[in-house]
Amino acid sequence: MAVKEIKTTCAYCGAGCQLMFTVDQTANKILDVRPAPGRTNDGTACLKGWYGWDYLNDPQILTKRLRKPMIRKGGKGSDLVEVEWDEAIAYTAGRLKEIKQNYGPNAIMGTGSARGPGNEANYIMQKFMRAAVGTNNVDHCARI
Numbered sequence: 001m002a003v004k005e006i007k008t009t010c011a012y013c014g015a016g017c018q019l020m021f022t023v024d025q026t027a028n029k030i031l032d033v034r035p036a037p038g039r040t041n042d043g044t045a046c047l048k049g050w051y052g053w054d055y056l057n058d059p060q061i062l063t064k065r066l067r068k069p070m071i072r073k074g075g076k077g078s079d080l081v082e083v084e085w086d087e088a089i090a091y092t093a094g095r096l097k098e099i100k101q102n103y104g105p106n107a108i109m110g111t112g113s114a115r116g117p118g119n120e121a122n123y124i125m126q127k128f129m130r131a132a133v134g135t136n137n138v139d140h141c142a143r144i
């Protein structure tokens with residue numbers, strides 16, 4: 001086994017934390033990851049940086065890429081069923097209204113994504129939560 005330490009930048013979000021990977025070069029596998037001293041993280045990392053690397057060794061542990069929206073029509077614990085967007089949007093709007101009516105707007109929160117959808121999508125998400133839902137419960141995935 002040829003073990004090597006490789007310092008690299010976490011690929012999850014824009015914070016740019018430095019991580020130290022311990023790699024078995026013979027088996028081409030990551031053995032361990034720990035935070036490394038970096039300008040933005042100073043030797044710390046969030047949960048994604050610490051633990052979110054196992055898919056690199058085994059891409060099959062990830063769920064398949066979703067191609068269509070899915071709903072658990074039989075309620076909690078039932079199988080997910082593919083539906084069209086119109087049905088998914090109507091279902092989600094109905095459930096949000098129900099929760100707001102029964103428990104108030106602060107029973108709902110929205111979380112943005114640090115990568116992928118971009119600034120505009122995150123702006124729309126927080127605007128929707130504040131203006132349509134009526135809550136200031138907005139957050140960001142890097143705070144997990």
Ligand code: SF4
Nearest residue numbers: 010012013017046049
């Ligand atoms: S905050 Fe977390 S996800 Fe973002 S770069 Fe740092 S360790 Fe990675």
